[in-house]
Amino acid sequence: MTDVALAGMGIAETWAPGHRDTMDVMADAALKALADAGLRPGDVDGVFTATAQVMLPTLALSEYLGIQPRYLDSTVHGGASNLSHIHHAIAAIRDGKCEVALVVYGSTQRTALKASGSRPAVASVPPVESLASPMFPISSYALMAQRHMAEFGTTREQLSSVAVAASRWGSLNPAAQRRDILTHEEIVASPKLSSPFHKLDCCLITDGAGAVVVTTAERARKLNTKAVQINASAEFSGHEGVMAMKDLVRTGASVTGRAAFEMAGIGPGDIDVAQVYDAFTINTILLLEDLGFCPKGEGGKFIAEGNIDPGGSLPTNTSGGGLSFSHPGMFGIYTVLEAMAQLRGEAGGRQVANARRAVAHGIGGTMSAHCTLVLSN
Amino acid sequence: MNSNAHFRHFAERAAAGEPVLPQCGSCQAVFMPPRAVCPECGTPGPGWVPGAGATGTLYSYTVVESREGPIIIGLAELDMITEGSKFYASVLGIDAGDVAVGQRVRLDTAENEDGVLVPVLMVEGGTK
Ligand SMILES: [Zn+2]
Numbered sequence: 001m002t003d004v005a006l007a008g009m010g011i012a013e014t015w016a017p018g019h020r021d022t023m024d025v026m027a028d029a030a031l032k033a034l035a036d037a038g039l040r041p042g043d044v045d046g047v048f049t050a051t052a053q054v055m056l057p058t059l060a061l062s063e064y065l066g067i068q069p070r071y072l073d074s075t076v077h078g079g080a081s082n083l084s085h086i087h088h089a090i091a092a093i094r095d096g097k098c099e100v101a102l103v104v105y106g107s108t109q110r111t112a113l114k115a116s117g118s119r120p121a122v123a124s125v126p127p128v129e130s131l132a133s134p135m136f137p138i139s140s141y142a143l144m145a146q147r148h149m150a151e152f153g154t155t156r157e158q159l160s161s162v163a164v165a166a167s168r169w170g171s172l173n174p175a176a177q178r179r180d181i182l183t184h185e186e187i188v189a190s191p192k193l194s195s196p197f198h199k200l201d202c203c204l205i206t207d208g209a210g211a212v213v214v215t216t217a218e219r220a221r222k223l224n225t226k227a228v229q230i231n232a233s234a235e236f237s238g239h240e241g242v243m244a245m246k247d248l249v250r251t252g253a254s255v256t257g258r259a260a261f262e263m264a265g266i267g268p269g270d271i272d273v274a275q276v277y278d279a280f281t282i283n284t285i286l287l288l289e290d291l292g293f294c295p296k297g298e299g300g301k302f303i304a305e306g307n308i309d310p311g312g313s314l315p316t317n318t319s320g321g322g323l324s325f326s327h328p329g330m331f332g333i334y335t336v337l338e339a340m341a342q343l344r345g346e347a348g349g350r351q352v353a354n355a356r357r358a359v360a361h362g363i364g365g366t367m368s369a370h371c372t373l374v375l376s377n
Numbered sequence: 378m379n380s381n382a383h384f385r386h387f388a389e390r391a392a393a394g395e396p397v398l399p400q401c402g403s404c405q406a407v408f409m410p411p412r413a414v415c416p417e418c419g420t421p422g423p424g425w426v427p428g429a430g431a432t433g434t435l436y437s438y439t440v441v442e443s444r445e446g447p448i449i450i451g452l453a454e455l456d457m458i459t460e461g462s463k464f465y466a467s468v469l470g471i472d473a474g475d476v477a478v479g480q481r482v483r484l485d486t487a488e489n490e491d492g493v494l495v496p497v498l499m500v501e502g503g504t505k
Contacts, residue, residue, distance in 0.1 A: 127384035128410045131391075131495040132450050132467045135441050142439035143452050150437065150478035194450075195440040242452065243410045246461040248437060 003217035004090045006228040006375070008037025009340045011175075012106065012209035014328070017114035022053040025209035026106030027064055033211035038223045039100060044213075046071035046098030048085035050330055051106050052120045061104060071098035078122055078364025079277050080235065081105070082210075082333040083371035087233040089214040099215060106209030107328035113205060122329050123365055126241030135194045138202060138280070140242045140366035142194040145282035147248040149196065151297070154285065156196055158300030160184035162281035163200055163323050165308045170320025172310060172350035177204055178324040201281040203321075208328030210337050226344040228375050231357075232263035235371040242366050249297075252370035253290035253361060261292070264374040266357065268292040271374075273342045273352045274314055275335035276361040278321040284308070287361055288316065291372065315352045318342060332362030336373065343377040383411035386425070391486050391496045398428040398458065407455075408462040417459055428496075431455045431484040435498070436463055440473045445490070447473040451498050453482050466496045471503035 010032025012025040026049070034041060047069040049057040058074045061067075071092050075084050082105050089101035113119045125136040134140070148154045163182055170176035182200060190199040220227035234256040239245045253276075261267055268291060276287040285299030293314055294302035302308075308316035319325040319338040326334065339358035341347045360373045383399065387410075390397045400407045401415035401423045414421045433455035440447045449468035458464065468476060469487055482498040489495045 124378045126410065127378055127380050128387065129465050130378055131388065131489070132465060133441075133443070133448070133489070134439075134450050139439050139441055139450055143437040143450075146439055146478065147437035147452075192440075192442045194442070197439075241410065241465075243463050243465045244416070245463075248452070 002094045004093050004214060004230050005217040005220035006212050006230060006336070006340055007215050007220035007223050008033040008039065008213035009337050010036060010211045011337060014207040014209065017111040018207065020108060022051060022106050022108045023060060023064055025108060025207060026051065026054070026061055026104050029106060029209035029211040030061065030065060030102055030104045033213050034102065036224065037213040039213060041065040041067050044100045044102045045069055046089060046092055046101035048073040048089060048101060048103040049105070050074070050076045050081035050085070052122045052329055053107060053112070069098070071101070077237070077369040079279065079330045079332045080362035080364035080369040080371040081330050083336065083360060083362035083373055084235050084369070086212070086214055086230065086336065086373060087235050087371055090230060090233055093214065093216060099219065101214040102211060103214060104209070104211040105330055105333040108207045109329050110205050110207045119205060126243065128243060129241060137366050138197060139194045141280040141282055142197050143242055144248045144286065144367065145196050145280070148282060148285065151249055154300035156188065157184050158304045159196060159201060159281040160187045161300070161304040162278065162284045163187055165303060166278060166317050166321045166323035168309055169318050169350055170324025173320050173325060176320040176325045177206055178320065197280060203279045203323055203327035203331070206326045206328050208326045210333035212333070212336055212340070228340050228343050228377055230373060231376055232260040232374040233372065234259035234263065235369070237369045240365055240368050245367065249286065251286050251290045251367045253287050253372065256370045256372040257291035260372040260374050266374070271314070271357050271359050272355045273318060273339065273358045274316045275318070275339045275358065276316065277331050277335055277363045278317055278323050279327070279331065283363065284316065286367070287363070291359060291361060310350065318347060318350050318352060330364070332371070335360040335362055339375050343375060383413060387411045392494045394486055394494055396428040396484055396486055396496045397425040398431070399423045400426040406459040407457050408459055409464050416462070428484050431457050432501070433458070433464065433482055435468070435478055435480045435482050437478060438468060438476050440476070449473055449476050451482065453498050455484065464498065466498045468498045468500060470505060471500040472505055475504045476500070
């Protein structure tokens with residue numbers, strides 16, 4: 001089977017609220033990723049995009065960049081989308097349907113929020129839930145958190161430890177939008193939204209765009225000495241809304257994690273750095289448990305003990321994550337970009353020493369879509 | 378919102394004060410949310426069973442800080458619903474500070490802010 005790799009990465013410069021259009025942040029990230037891979041737009045034959053703000057985004061971006069792709073994919077299932085694009089690109093490349101795949105996400109949701117008072121929706125409230133007027137999607141994740149507390153004794157302070165850890169990493173990242181280190185006291189003093197969540201349990205709302213180039217490992221090695229190998233990928237969905245989620249404290253990450261580790265021939269203990277989509281504090285707890293990094297129910301304790309902090313046993317969300325780095329909607333692409341930065345040894349003051357193997361995990365909807373990638377340098 | 382015919386019927390019957398739950402005509406499973414195909418056996422076109430007074434246990438909850446004050450939203454495991462499917466609704470009959478996982482609840486209807494009857498979960502022997 002053809003080995004596939006990540007040959008380039010790009011992150012758009014975005015300081016919202018600005019006056020850049022979504023197409024321009026996407027193009028910026030895409031051109032940076034291509035330049036990083038030593039490629040030009042004309043070399044791309046597969047285009048994969050996700051965004052909530054551009055109509056027919058794969059067509060629009062392809063034309064904007066002068067690409068005439070022979071493989072097109074506009075899969076959108078929230079924050080797992082770009083990881084799924086990579087998962088799909090691997091299959092397309094192995095099948096000879098394309099050779100150079102460009103995967104792009106972009107959003108100017110903070111600019112839109114400032115301009116119109118509302119954020120472009122990535123997902124809509126499920127119909128039955130709408131009858132109860134929840135704070136969507138915050139309340140769905142809040143229900144998972146409350147259940148985790150009831151079932152396993154997870155504490156309010158342990159939830160805070162997730163945001164505190166993210167802020168410690170963010171303080172080391174000059175590109176992070178939150179640079180201050182949070183405390184439990186500050187988190188529970190922030191406005192209550194949907195219990196047990198306060199405002200600081202929830203991700204930032206920012207603009208942003210990111211892109212990666214996927215190609216054969218053989219070509220990637222020739223193009224870029226810093227290419228990152230994709231050892232395994234897996235995706236899964238078991239529900240859309242929380243009513244159809246069979247168990248609110250056991251997620252599809254257990255399915256994709258098991259499949260990806262089996263394919264990679266390694267286990268959670270072999271991973272040096274983890275990047276999991278932290279839209280809310282409970283996410284990091286649930287995803288680390290379900291990916292097998294700690295026993296079920298003990299995620300809160302694992303994190304509160306400092307394991308995911310700088311210097312911890314499992315450095316996690318080392319950019320600062322959606323809680324402290326940036327969160328332009330579908331955060332998935334950033335889990336991949338930060339895993340790449342760590343594996344390439346380019347993470348500056350937050351670099352994890354000897355990071356050789358990484359996991360990136362994206363979720364979409366309300367813990368609905370899952371995609372896990374196992375990467376190595 | 379991704380509305381659909383099964384949801385519309387569910388909401389209409391609740392608005393008439395007669396809440397119903399989807400039931401599979403083949404395996405008899407009662408499930409939520411309403412949908413085109415039974416999640417247990419895959420049979421399309423489920424029917425309906427009266428749901429008023431159905432009792433169950435609060436599986437999880439969240440207190441939402443709304444403009445009108447705190448409102449409770451709950452997910453309940455109703456006794457007549459097949460394991461795994463949960464009922465999502467506003468929780469009434471108890472103060473936000475007293476709600477807890479495991480409390481017994483009963484399916485009822487109550488008026489929302491627009492005066493429309495919607496399904497709610499009433500806490501049995503609650504504090505209000
Ligand atoms: Zn059935």
